[in-house]
Amino acid sequence: MAVTECSHLPEDVRPIARLDAEARIAHIRAERWVQHAAADRVLGYLQEALEQPPRERMENVLLVGESGMGKTMLVRKFERQNTTQFDSTVGIQRKPVVVMLMPHQPTEVQFFNQLLQALNAPSPSHFTHGFPVRDPAVRLLRQLGTRVVVIDELNSLLAGSARQQRVFLQLLRFLSNELRLAFVGVGVPEARHALLSDSQLRSRFSDIELSPWVLGEDMRDFITRLTWSLPLREPSPVDSPKLRRLLLERTGGITLGMCKAFERAAIAAIHAGREKIELRSFEDPEIWRGVATPGRPVGLSARNRARQALL
Ligand SMILES: Nc1ncnc2c1ncn2[C@@H]1O[C@H](COP(=O)(O)OP(=O)(O)OP(=O)(O)O)[C@@H](O)[C@H]1O
């Protein structure tokens, strides 16, 4: 097949498939968003949370899923989907969605430091030295028109003492009432316990889950899209019930493992000049290096697992 054709690929991937091997491998290794049905559903719920009218009792969302299912990628996509143009009349770039990381210490100062960092506010440490940190952060959220604050890795709250946890949840309740904005808590399934000590707040969170993949149309569709995202010059007639069963067996249905296996298979196909992924590509043990088989290793985040896998 001529290098210029690549008609088996979506139009936006074709120009990448024409690049040299090194550039294509870099593209495969870089972060790419692959749309899928479960992500579409979750993004729909998050959009509803964003579009609810400001009111006293805001509906919040708790998004849970096993490590590596793609929660962080999904909330980043939600943030990108809702970026706004720079408003030159008031000189402000509005930020309807803010994604922040739960601080390791669930204290008010640490929380606002993380928040200010997520808002790209200048020198958050400026606020910690004797300045009340709450007021400038609240003012900034108002100015930026923030409607949703996403707190990723909410499960870190469980590392705090019972008292710290209670005080922290009160702070969220205060911010939600004061600013009439919604919170989206994100974490591994244990994150559900993080909200239990405040029943009033808990009742304002609806749970949604990004569940591990199971055999079915959704998984089939994801594999097709994942294959399309890889700039190989030949079509990869790889999807089959056999491959899907193998993927579930080896990864427990965790997105990270599936993506890793396909990316490695694609890189091997470029190195070997085969330019396509086949079922036998997955027989190579190298493809599965560092991919956790079912029964997730406790306390290892997707980021750390991916890092380990690269060592
Ligand atoms: N929609 C997607 N498109 C492409 N790759 C994805 C997608 N979802 C997940 N991945 C892959 O899975 C990896 C893990 O995703 P992510 O870091 O979002 O997981 P997580 O659920 O936040 O895990 P943790 O709970 O450990 O933080 C990503 O680095 C990427 O390789």
Ligand SMILES: [Mg+2]
């Ligand atoms: Mg994450």
